[in-house]
Amino acid sequence: MTHAQPDPGGPTPGGPTPGATLARAPLDALRARLDAELSGAARAWLDQALAEATAHPGTHGPISVWELRLAEAGRRCGAAHADAARVLVLHAARADPAALRRVYAQGTAAERRAVLHALPHLVPGPHALPLVEDALRTNDTSLLAAAVGPYAARHLDPHTWRHAVLKCLFTGVPVDAVAGLAERARGDAELARMLGDYAAERTAAGRPVPEDLHRVLALTEPGTESAPPPPSHGPDVPHGKES
Secondary structure, three states: OOOOOOOOOOOOOOOOOOOOOOOOOOHHHHHHHHHHHOOHHHHHHHHHHHHHHHHOOOOOOOOOHHHHHHHHHHHHHOHHHHHHHHHHHHHHOOOOHHHHHHHHHHOOHHHHHHHHHHHHHHOOOHHHHHHHHHHHOOOOHHHHHHHOOHHHHHHOOHHHHHHHHHHHHHHOOOHHHOOOHHHHHOOOHHHHHHHHHHHHHHHHOOOOOOHHHHHHHHHOOOOOOOOOOOOOOOOOOOOOOOO
């Protein structure tokens, strides 16, 4: 897979999150949507790509046929549908954590985004968390939005999850992209403290406080407790003065 400029498909700061539902939607719903919206030629390409991935799953040699199809998806299906097509190909190939790591390491930003969207469909445990953590270190808003999906909601420890929420606010990723936000933020006094500190920093610097910050802060108010999250690393101290 070649390293190229990412194709469109992720969120823009302050804008919608078109890929936010890919990790949450049932795979048969994704396939039905593509069948309804793709052109005849694109549907035929997707049928062939999925058949190849099903017939030859896993990794084979330096690069598998289905990995080549991931690189072709943007050109064959168009930017609006490429992410969904890639998620379906990854699932058909039964990509395990090792294969997902390889695609993520070697792929374009668009292919990395697809890997992140595919995680809840393919990896039941926390074995792919290093990919999420890598995406959270970037400033690519499309990767950040994909990284805070259901897999992160299920497996990120509280320390890392809180900083992921702050990173969304820093970079303008809409918090609608954060899966499980209401459940994990409920009653989280440490997150409320971090949000308050960030709002105070913005105000002192004469910068506007993101509207999404107020939304998340309201969610931290105590209520019915949700299921306990993964183990914490300890008290959080906001790092960085990103804006």
